[in-house]
Amino acid sequence: MDEFIQIVVLALTAMVAVSALKKRAGEFSLLVTAVCIGALGVFAVTRLGPVLDLLRRLEKLTGVNRAIMAPALKAALVGILTNVAAGVCGDCGEGGVAKMVELCGTVMALYLSAPLVTAVLELLDGLLGG
Numbered sequence: 001m002d003e004f005i006q007i008v009v010l011a012l013t014a015m016v017a018v019s020a021l022k023k024r025a026g027e028f029s030l031l032v033t034a035v036c037i038g039a040l041g042v043f044a045v046t047r048l049g050p051v052l053d054l055l056r057r058l059e060k061l062t063g064v065n066r067a068i069m070a071p072a073l074k075a076a077l078v079g080i081l082t083n084v085a086a087g088v089c090g091d092c093g094e095g096g097v098a099k100m101v102e103l104c105g106t107v108m109a110l111y112l113s114a115p116l117v118t119a120v121l122e123l124l125d126g127l128l129g130g
Helices: 002-024 026-046 048-062 066-091 095-127
Strands: none
Touching: 002 026, 026 048, 026 066, 048 066, 066 095
């Protein structure tokens, strides 16, 4: 929890700096924003390791095939990246681009989930004796 509070403080400090810099030196405000996004991205990525380890353990304990788990993880990653990209586009005043990023992210998540849905349908077909 302490780490997350540090992240919030970093983000709020950066936004105060960006607000102050926009009036005097707009190009530096973009640099501060980019550094803040990079730092927050590194934080998020470094916290994914334990989550992936947990999912691997769950995979071993349940005997779930990796081919089933991979599409779900890819779809979740697409959701996260879509959220970030759409937010940045929206903040830049490009609402139309942000909406299209969201649409493309949704379509890509559905596309990546198709093998998972197929596997579930085949499992149900086998269980029902179809």
